[in-house]
Amino acid sequence: MSPDEARRRPPTAQQFVLGELRRAITTGRLRPGTPIRQDALAEELQVSRVPLREALKTLEGEGLVTYKPHKGYCVVMLSLDDLREVYRIRELLEEEAVRAAVARLTDDDLGRIEAAQEEVERAAAAGDVAAMATANRAFHMTLFDCAGRPRLARLIRTLWDTTDAYRSMYYGDAGNRERVIEEHRAALDALRRRSADDAVTTLNVHRDHAVAELEPLLDA
Amino acid sequence: MSPDEARRRPPTAQQFVLGELRRAITTGRLRPGTPIRQDALAEELQVSRVPLREALKTLEGEGLVTYKPHKGYCVVMLSLDDLREVYRIRELLEEEAVRAAVARLTDDDLGRIEAAQEEVERAAAAGDVAAMATANRAFHMTLFDCAGRPRLARLIRTLWDTTDAYRSMYYGDAGNRERVIEEHRAALDALRRRSADDAVTTLNVHRDHAVAELEPLLDA
DNA sequence: ATTTTCAATATTGGATCCAAAATATGGAGA
DNA sequence: TCTCCATATTTTGGATCCAATATTGAAAAT
Incomplete structure (x- = not known):
């Protein structure tokens, strides 16, 4: 070693x-x-x-x-139902986290999220799927951590862990990578305007796209 | 042994x-x-x-x-913030579980929940605090399990586990025991009518009472 | 007197060994 | 040939022992 x-x-x-x-x-x-x-x-x-x-x-x-x-x-063998269940729970918890985060978001917080997004785009440009998965996670978790609700953030993390095995497949597709970047930018825009509603909506769409792409993968 | x-x-x-x-x-x-x-x-x-x-x-x-x-x-030392956080998360997840459960609740399911309630009342009458805590848990979990969302139910269970240490204190008070029974009856009534909204509202009140009683205990 | 260093002690982390349970194998009987 | 049961093998569960790390206490230097 x-x-x-x-x-x-x-x-x-x-x-x-x-x-x-x-x-x-x-x-x-x-x-x-x-x-x-x-x-x-x-x-x-x-x-x-x-x-x-x-x-x-x-x-x-x-x-x-x-x-x-x-x-x-x-x-664990994730069934289609499991996947949907996990994502539905994520929807509930992440909405809560995002609203709490927006309510207390500082410019400094925003800067860290923007930095994470730059990392996402850099990884995407380099075609580094693993790096992109990591950076994407950092983008979201940085936001969730801003909620100041450690237990909520911890729960969300474990839910992400549950589907990590499948999420990496998602970034294998160039179209998905491009879309992720666009959706992140939209979310960032909502955050800059401190619009919790828009941020939640944007991230819900973002998540739904992911689950829609993942579902076919689970039949095999 | x-x-x-x-x-x-x-x-x-x-x-x-x-x-x-x-x-x-x-x-x-x-x-x-x-x-x-x-x-x-x-x-x-x-x-x-x-x-x-x-x-x-x-x-x-x-x-x-x-x-x-x-x-x-x-x-772990549960802070007041921790307690509130856990109960807020429970509120989100349990509402989801209750709505899903009501949507597919069979008479058989209802019977099992009623049986659990009888056990709660029996334990309360006997003044058996430990048995009441167990039966109370069974009452709620039986309902949550009816949602047919195993992962959701699992999450809720672990959240209950987190505050178990404090909940048992709650049943030490006779007034609390009486109130729990009343609130359970109201929830059962809503379930019999298949009213998800009423069930959610009732159980939210139920939960809020518990957290209100628990909060003072955490200062010490 | 205060701080720093170093040794002694306590506590956790991990490897090996043995016990218990489950699974696979193979043979006897119907 | 199929079923059932006993046995052998594999695999997990747990106990003990040793190693690595952290903590404590005392002595020495400032």
């Missing part, structure tokens, strides 16, 4: 494993529905089963894996 | 510990803010630290304890 990797590597094995598992699920290396063989996975990640199991417990709490006593963990 | 206890005891140590920890936090035996000494707790519960740590990971996911690498776990 290079010094650079060592610096990046989290301070505990369970956090390292957690990140690796997220990535594996996100990128589809661990496909939905597959049972998780702890022994094999632990060996592959060069850790013992203890930190692996703690990471799995965390993922269970986030709804990314299921667990049955004495049967083990299993990557 | 008696045979009866043995039958009740969960199939894995981590589930047993999970239940014990919840109770300990709920009853205030583990007070908010106290760091959790794994060694001592494990010994007290007669298990090793491994299942204890996995249970703690679950509780962390539910927001009942916090975790810092190399520092350990800590029972």
Whole structure:
């Protein structure tokens, strides 16, 4: 392992494993529905089963894996209904977050959101799908964090985590990337005008587009 | 351990510990803010630290304890803001659940909710606070489960878990117990009429009463 | 007296080993 | 051939041990 990797590597094995598992699920290396063989996975990640199991417990709490006593963990298979349910819950919670955020949005906050958007556009221009997914998330979460409601923001984060595995596919399409940028700009415009209604509407459209694109992917 | 206890005891140590920890936090035996000494707790519960740590990971996911690498776990101290935030989120999600539930409520469903209510009243009459808390929870969750939205119901459950520690205090007061029963009856009436609006309104009032009673308790 | 450093101690993180449960295998009986 | 049951193997659950990190306390220097 290079010094650079060592610096990046989290301070505990369970956090390292957690990140690796997220990535594996996100990128589809661990496909939905597959049972998780702890022994094999632990060996592959060069850790013992203890930190692996703690990471799995965390993922269970986030709804990314299921667990049955004495049967083990299993990557969650998101059904179409699940997807719609998650997005509907997101709609409810994110509207709440956006309204609270707009009510107390400072110019400084706005600047950070704009910076995130610049990063999104830079990644899109470079065609870097992974970077774009990260930047997109930062864009939204920065806004949600402005609501000053840590528990609400935490909930929304876990909901995003749940569908991360599928969202990355969304950015594979150039048309989607272009549309995301346009919709973000519209949202930013609403935020600058401190119009909560417009921001909510814009972001709802944004979200609906995403779920509409994702739905076909789940049939396969 | 008696045979009866043995039958009740969960199939894995981590589930047993999970239940014990919840109770300990709920009853205030583990007070908010106290760091959790794994060694001592494990010994007290007669298990090793491994299942204890996995249970703690679950509780962390539910927001009942916090975790810092190399520092350990800590029972969360719910601030007044936290309480309000949790109840506001519950309001949003439970309205959604109730509307979905009413839309598909069968007579059979209604019967189960009524049965839960009978149990609530029975426990209240007996002055059994713990049983009343359990029955009350069953009353609401039975309704939420009727929504046919498993993820939504799961989320609501974890939100309830978060404030369980404080809710039990609520039932210590006889006036509160009486009011809960009245409000449940009003909600049942709305459900029988299949009036989603009335059910939502009634339950919002119900919830607001609870939070109003709980708020003073959090100053101390 | 205050601050800093360093060692001693306590506590968490992780690896290995063993036990318990579930699953797979294979043979006996109908 | 099919079913059922006993056994072997795999896999998960948990206990113990060791390592790494954090905390505490005391001594030394300013």
